[in-house]
Amino acid sequence: MKCSAQTSINADLPSPIIESGNFADPADGTLYASVLESPLAVSIPIWPNPAPAGCKDVVTLEWAEVTGSGVGAYVELAQMTFNGPVENFPDTVLYIPVAEALEEDGRYQLRYRIDTYIDTELESAYISIVCDSAPPYKYKVPSSFHLPAKQITIPFFEANDDVFVCVIPDYPDCQRGDVIAYFWRTATRTVEIGRIPVPDDRKVIYTRAQIEAAGNGEFYAEYRLYDKAGNQSQISSSEPINVSMAPRKLTAVKVSSAVGSSSFGSLKIDLVVDGVTINVPADADVYDGEIIRIQWASPQAFNSITIDEPDPSSPLVYKVPMRNVAAHMVSSLADGASFIPVYYEILDGRSLEVLATSSVYGLALTDILATNYPTVQCSHVSGNILSLSSVPVSGTEVSIGVWPFMADDQYINFKLVGLGQDGKNLEVVFFEHKVTAEEVADKKVNATVAKADIEKFKVGVNLYFEGEVTFNNKGYWYKFRPLRANLTN
Template sequence: MCTSNPRSLITRKKNNPRALNAPIVPLADPADGLLTLEDLQNSIIATLVVWDDALPGDEYQLLWDGKAEGKIKEIAIDETPGASIFLEIPEFLLVNDGRFEVAYRATNAAGGLTNDSDPTYIIVDKTAPGGGLLAGLIFPSVVDDGVLTSAELSGLGDVISTEVPGYTGIAWGDYIQTFWGEKPGPTHTVVEDEVTMDEVMIDFDRAFLESVGDVAEPVYYIVTDRAGNVSIKSQTKTFSLFLTPAPTDFPAPLCPQAEDGVVDDADARAIVAVSVPQYPDPQAGDKVTLYWGDSALPEAELKPGDETQNPIFDINVRYSTIALSRDGEVALRYEVWRSNFLIGSSTELMVNVNLELPGPVDPDPETPENENLDLPIIRGTSSSANNDDNVIDEEDFLLEAKAIIGWKNDFTISDQIHLYWGSQPIPVTFQIETIDLDKDITLTIPNSV
C-alpha cells in the first residue's frame, strides 16, 4: 500500500498559474451587476467552481476591490474540480454605494502559492434619484396660465407633451410615474439614449385627461430606480381642466313678479328681482351673468357663504333693461363662469312682459312721473277778470273748477283720464270720445271735491 503524499505527484508551475474564472453573484443583474434593495435584504453570495488543480485543503478567500475580506475557506475532500463552492460577501462591505470588484484568491496549501481570479463587478445603490429636489414637469406654453381648455388641447393634437427635467442620478431603467392629483397618470421607463440626451418626454393624451375630470389638481411625478429607490415627489404644477362641454341644464332662474302671468309697468318700476337657484357645485368666486332676453346684466360674484344658499342670490333688473326686450315673451337664463371659463348655463324661464301704458311713452320710466304728460292747468270758474291759472280765490271757492289737460297724439278714443285732487280718494274721471280728439281736454272739478 502506497503511503506517500499525493501532492508529490503534482508539479506546479510557479511562474504561469492557470487563470481562474471570475465568480458569479447570482442576485446581481447580469447587465451591470446591480443589486436591488430587495436583494440586499438577503445574503449576497459569490459562487465559483473548484479550479482544475485544486486539492483538498487548498484555500480560497473573497477579494473586495483587490483586498482580502471575510473568512478563509478550504476545499473539502468531496469538492472536486468543477464543483460549485461559494463565498458570502459580508454585510459591512455592502453599506456604501458604489461599483465594486468581486474576485477570490486561491492559495496552495502545500506551497503557499496564490492565484487571484478574474473579477466580476457589482453595484450597490441606496440613494434615491433626484436627491433632495425634483423639478416639476415642463408643460407647453399654451398652459402657462394654469388652464387647459378643450380647444387648446385640440390645438396640441389632443396630447400634452411634457418634459421631465434632468435630475441627479438619472439612469436607464428609471421608472417615472406621473400623477394628476391623486390619479396615477402615464408612466415611462428611461432608456440609455435619454440619459445621454438628458431629455425625457411623457405624453398626457385626451382620453386620460378627460378621465381626470374638470378639476384643478397638482401634477407631479415620482421616480423609482432599478435598485428600488423611490424619489421624493417632484415640484407640482396645478392646472384647471375645462375639457367637458359646459352643461346647459342648470336649473332655470326664478322670477316671482312674473308668477301672476305678466311683468307689467308697475313691476318694472319697482325693479324686478330674478333669483338664481343653487346650481351643481357652486363655489365662492363663481361669476353669474343673467340674460334678460338678449341683454346681459353685469356679472354677479358669489361671496363665501352664497354657495350654501338656495336660491343663491337675487339679481335686480332695471326698467331700462326690461324695456329693451319689448313687450311679449322674453327668455331669462344665466351663465356661470369660473376662472374666466364657462362651467354651465341654465335652461330658460319664459316670462310675459307688458309695459304698455296709455298716453305718450315715458322718457324716464325709472322716475315716478311721465315727463311727456303735461301738468294740468287749473282755472276757477268765477266771472272775475283777474282769474290766474292754478289759483282758486275766494270768488271761485263755492264754484266748480276746470282742469285743462294738454292734448297728446298718443291719446286715443276710450282712454280714461283720472285727475286726483289732493287727498281726495275718488278721482275726477274723463273718457276720451271722438269729439275730444286733437284738442285740449277740459275736466270739470265739482265744488264738492
C-alpha cells in the first residue's frame, strides 16, 4: 500500500508518493528517523502527454519548509530528464538525498514540477512530511526521576498502596507519541520494568512486587525516552534508592510420609498410592491476593510439574499426580544427583510475577522394588518350556501386565537373552514401544516375537524373555521380572 499526506487543492498533477512503510505516523507525515539516513525513494506518477520522440520532459523534485510564518521557498532536491518517446511509462522513482538536503528538522511540503517539451510548467499537489532526527532531550542526559522517597521499606508500601510512583521531569521537546522505557538498576544489573507511552501526568509506577523481587540494597530508577520517529535519548541520570525490607519467612515444604529433616527427606515410592502430598507451612508469609505455586523437581527435568491449585482439603495442601512421580526415582536422576528439589513460589495475583521463593526441600524417592514389577509372559511357554515345534512361523505373543505408575509417556522394550547357535551369549531386542493410553486402560502391552528370532538361540538350554521400562524418556531403564524357558525342538 502507498500512502501520502495532505495535498494542495489547485494543482495540475497528483502528489508524489512515498511508501507507507517509511512513515512513523502517516496521519501527520512523520518519517522514521532511520529513513533520513539514506536517500529516500519518491515515486512520480506518469504525467499527461509525455514527450514524443525527439523531445524531452524534465522532472524536478523540490520541497519547502513550513514554519510558523508560512511556507518558505521551494528548494530543488533531485531532477531527471526523460527523452521521448515515453509510452506505457511506469511510475518514475527519484531519490531525495535527505542527509545532505536536511538543514533543520521540521515540516516540509514535497512536490514535483515538470517542464514539458512544449515549454509548459506543471506543478503537482504536495504532500506534507515531517523530518525529526533529534532524540528527546536533544543530545543531553535526561534529568533523573522526581522520586517519592529515597528509602523504601514495608511501611512505605503499606502507606502508598504498594506502589513507588516516579515522575518524569518536564522536558521542552516533549511531544505526543513519546514513549518511556523505565528500569530498575543495581551496580551490576539493569532490568527493564516496562515500556509505555509517556503519560499526560508523566507518572511512572513501580509496583511493590517488582521492587521486592529485586531484593534489598541500593538501586536506581532510570529511564530512556523514544519519540515516534524512533529517536532515543540517553539513559537518564539517577539518584540512589535504599531498599530495606524484612525478608519473608518461607520455610521449606513438608512431604507426607517422607522421613528425614526439615530440609531433606526420603520417601518410599511403594507408599505412594494416590500421588505425593505436599504441605506448605502454616507460618509461611503469604498475603491476601497472592498465589502459591509448587515446583516439583527441577523445571528442566522430564515430568517436572508446577501446581497452583491446592487440594480441596486445605489451601496449604497440594497433590503431585501419579504420572509425575516415577520419573524422579533415585536411579533415574541425573548423574551425581541424589534427590529432587521441591519448593514453592509466591506469585502476585494480578501480574503473576514471582515475588519470592521458599527454601528448597530435597526429596529422595526410592526405586520401585524389583519384586513389584510384573513378569514377562509368552503365550507358548508352558511349565517353563518353549517348544519350537509349537511356535508358528508368524511367531508367538509376548506380553507384560500392569506395573506401578504405568502411564502413556513411558517406553518399554522386550528382548530374548541366552546362548546363540554358536554357544556365545546372544541378545535380540525385538520390541521397543511407547505405551499408549489404550494399553494403560487395558493394563497390558502385547508384542510378537518372530519364530526366526527364537531360532537364533541354542536348543536345550535356558532362554530368557526380558523386558524393561523407562519412566524418564529413556534416561534410565528398569527391568521387569524375566521369564525363563528351556528351549526345545
